[in-house]
Amino acid sequence: DVKVTQSSRYLVKRTGEKVFLECVQDMDHENMFWYRQDPGLGLRLIYFSYDVKMKEKGDIPEGYSVSREKKERFSLILESASTNQTSMYLCASIPKLSSGNEQFFGPGTRLTVL
Amino acid sequence: AQSVTQPDIHITVSEGASLELRCNYSYGATPYLFWYVQSPGQGLQLLLKYFSGDTLVQGIKGFEAEFKRSQSSFNLRKPSVHWSDAAEYFCAVGTGFQKLVFGTGTRLLVSP
Numbered sequence: 239d240v241k242v243t244q245s246s247r248y249l250v251k252r253t254g255e256k257v258f259l260e261c262v263q264d265m266d267h268e269n270m271f272w273y274r275q276d277p278g279l280g281l282r283l284i285y286f287s288y289d290v291k292m293k294e295k296g297d298i299p300e301g302y303s304v305s306r307e308k309k310e311r312f313s314l315i316l317e318s319a320s321t322n323q324t325s326m327y328l329c330a331s332i333p334k335l336s337s338g339n340e341q342f343f344g345p346g347t348r349l350t351v352l
Numbered sequence: 353a354q355s356v357t358q359p360d361i362h363i364t365v366s367e368g369a370s371l372e373l374r375c376n377y378s379y380g381a382t383p384y385l386f387w388y389v390q391s392p393g394q395g396l397q398l399l400l401k402y403f404s405g406d407t408l409v410q411g412i413k414g415f416e417a418e419f420k421r422s423q424s425s426f427n428l429r430k431p432s433v434h435w436s437d438a439a440e441y442f443c444a445v446g447t448g449f450q451k452l453v454f455g456t457g458t459r460l461l462v463s464p
Binding site: 242247269271278279280281282283286296328330332334340341343344345346 | 358361386388393395397398401442450451454455456
């Protein structure tokens with residue numbers, strides 16, 4: 239079974255702090271994604287990565303950056319956290335040669351910024 | 353641009369009753385379509401997917417969905433709902449580069 243893990247289930251940070259959210263997958267997937275989930279808005283794509291050291295902006299990249307130094311790890315960085323970044327963050331992965339778009343999701347990190 | 357509409361924010365169904373969750377998509381080509389379920393505090397789990405072929409697809413936990421190209425719909429159904437089905441359900445369409453565009457979700461409540 240594919241396993242996607244996220245470093246924290248719950249996180250509380252203060253405005254202005256630098257925040258790191260970590261995601262690790264154990265199935266050698268090339269492609270990884272970061273979403274945020276908000277009530278009434280569904281999941282929105284923040285950033286994605288097709289390979290090590292490669293990254294692409296999604297639909298809402300403002301205020302975020304990412305890092306992919308190793309194939310299995312994809313980090314989401316909030317350079318200076320703000321209260322409007324309070325949300326559920328979900329990581330997902332998929333193999334490059336997948337015949338479709340089925341993504342495998344981690345359990346999510348609920349971030350609260352005070 | 354690709355989009356997915358789930359018109360029902362909340363649905364309440366009695367345990368044992370049938371269920372249909374609506375999903376409409378907008379996509380120029382033949383779509384890849386997905387239904388995911390999210391239990392409280394959990395990540396997303398794939399229920400079923402449509403790529404091509406038979407327009408009625410079967411998934412896990414007794415769910416099925418029917419792709420109707422003429423209506424741009426991919427509605428999710430279950431003949432008899434169980435209390436454990438209470439969750440949030442997301443419809444998604446696959447786009448280029450293996451990305452997904454999600455609907456806003458439908459929260460299912462199951463009454464005794």
